[in-house]
Amino acid sequence: MKFAVLQFPGSNCDQDVIQALRTFEGTSADYVWHKTTSLADFDAVVVPGGFSYGDYLRCGAIARFSPIMGAVKEFAANGGTVLGICNGFQILCESGLLPGALVRNRDLHFICEHVNLRVESSDSRFTSKAKAGEVLNIPIAHGEGCYFADEATIAELKANDQILVRYAGRNPNGSLDAIAGIRNRAGNVFGLMPHPERACDPLLGSADGRVIFESLLS
Amino acid sequence: MKAVVTIMPKQSVLDPQGAAVAQAMQHHGLGGVGKVRVGKSIEIELPEGASETTLHELCRDLLSNPVIEDYTLAIQG
Numbered sequence: 001m002k003f004a005v006l007q008f009p010g011s012n013c014d015q016d017v018i019q020a021l022r023t024f025e026g027t028s029a030d031y032v033w034h035k036t037t038s039l040a041d042f043d044a045v046v047v048p049g050g051f052s053y054g055d056y057l058r059c060g061a062i063a064r065f066s067p068i069m070g071a072v073k074e075f076a077a078n079g080g081t082v083l084g085i086c087n088g089f090q091i092l093c094e095s096g097l098l099p100g101a102l103v104r105n106r107d108l109h110f111i112c113e114h115v116n117l118r119v120e121s122s123d124s125r126f127t128s129k130a131k132a133g134e135v136l137n138i139p140i141a142h143g144e145g146c147y148f149a150d151e152a153t154i155a156e157l158k159a160n161d162q163i164l165v166r167y168a169g170r171n172p173n174g175s176l177d178a179i180a181g182i183r184n185r186a187g188n189v190f191g192l193m194p195h196p197e198r199a200c201d202p203l204l205g206s207a208d209g210r211v212i213f214e215s216l217l218s
Numbered sequence: 219m220k221a222v223v224t225i226m227p228k229q230s231v232l233d234p235q236g237a238a239v240a241q242a243m244q245h246h247g248l249g250g251v252g253k254v255r256v257g258k259s260i261e262i263e264l265p266e267g268a269s270e271t272t273l274h275e276l277c278r279d280l281l282s283n284p285v286i287e288d289y290t291l292a293i294q295g
Contacts, residue, residue, distance in 0.1 A: 058283055065280065094283065101285040103227075108234050148231055148286055174232060 001217055003029040004042040006072075006088075008063045013049035013085065013197065020197040021046075024213055034066040044081040044216060045072055047088030049141075049195060059102060059144050060090035069095055081125060081216060082189040086142055089181070089191030098184055098191045099157070100149030106174025110143035114205060117180050117194060118168040121161050124183050126190040129215040135168050136208035138194040145193040147175035147182075160185055165192055219264040220294045221273060225282045226257035257287075264293075 005017045014031060021029035029046075032039070039045060053062040063069070069091075076082050076097055084092040092098045105111060114137050119130040130136070149157070154177055157163050165181040173193075181192025196209030227233045233255050240254040260281055264273075273291055282289040 057281070061280065061283065093285075099285075101283055103231060103286055104234055106232060106234055108238055146232070150230065150285070174234075 001027050001043045002041060003027060004032040004039055004045045005029055006032050006034060006045065006047050006068055008034045008050070008052035008066055008091075010052040010054055011048050011050035011087065013087075013195065016195075017046050017048045017085070017197045020200040020209070021213065023200060024210075024217055026217060027213075032068065034063070034068045037067050037071055039068075039071045039075045039080075042075075042080075044083065045075060047072070047082065047084040047091050048197075049086030049088060052087055052091065055087075055144070058094065060087060060092075060094040063087075063091045064094040073097065076184075076189050079186065079188050083126065083212075083216075084189070084191035085195055085197065086140075086145075086193055089193055090144070092189060092191045097189050098182060099153050100147055100182070102144050102193070103146045103148050104144050105142070105146050105172070110141075111145070111172050112139070112141040113172070114139045114199075115170075115172055115180075115194065116168040117165045120163050120166055123161060124164055124187050124190065124215075126183065126212055126215055127164050129218055130211045134211075136165070136199070136211065137206040138196055138199045138209050139205070140172060140194045142173070142193055145173040145175065147177075147179040147193070149176065157182055164190060165194070219266070219268060221262045221264055221268075222292045222294070223260040223262070223277055223281050223289055224257060224292075225260070225287050225289045227255055228286055228288055231286045 018029045117136045119134045166178040171178045183190045196212045199206040199209030236254040
């Protein structure tokens with residue numbers, strides 16, 4: 001599986017994503033600079049974390065208009081796999097590829113800690129190798145990770161099984177319905193605030209993130 | 219031609235920044251402060267002939283996020 005890992009000015013988790021992906025057999029992972037306009041030859045796109053454009057205006061608001069995003073939208077419209085992590089999730093929401101928005105953490109602090117996530121559904125290409133109800137220990141590191149959407153959208157997300165992971169136990173950032181990650185209706189785009197690429201090696205405290213990439217590769 | 223766009227978080231969105239500012243106001247000495255919300259103001263020097271429709275698109279697509287914010291657009295000159 002050929003992964004494209006996007007780089008915007010200010011992205012800083014691209015290297016971690018590439019490193020993590022390369023630990024899986026049958027993958028190749030390449031950096032794709034935000035000014036590129038084609039995603040031909042790639043099987044999946046990862047929009048990594050960081051502070052694209054310094055989080056100016058709103059997190060992900062400016063990256064959304066980068067040249068590469070036209071190709072990402074087309075890729076997604078054609079059913080291609082798109083994974084957005086942290087700032088990547090914010091960019092996907094800003095670009096309308098996922099519903100809702102991420103706002104400032106309820107308690108205003110930037111939170112950098114391992115949290116427990118509950119897999120809500122294994123009926124997706126991103127969680128097929130996990131069991132519904134399974135708890136994954138994965139780090140978060142964000143100041144604007146509070147998921148918000150209006151009532152109608154939340155109801156729709158629930159009705160269509162689009163909430164793939166929720167915070168288990170304590171809700172660290174005030175996200176509505178403890179939502180940590182959602183997929184789009186079609187199931188090919190997934191955004192989450194936690195960093196699975198930082199949980200791919202037991203040396204880093206947890207390898208629970210591997211199941212997400214294993215699901216994609218299966 | 220100049221435009222000023224004012225962007226405020228929607229009433230339905232939690233504004234912890236506003237709450238923190240309200241608390242700071244109390245510390246500053248003003249008691250009894252109610253709800254405080256913090257937004258942003260963007261000033262734009264417009265090119266000649268910029269249409270109001272285009273400006274509203276700009277406000278909706280870039281300057282504000284309609285999921286969480288409301289905006290007002292004021293055009294001068």
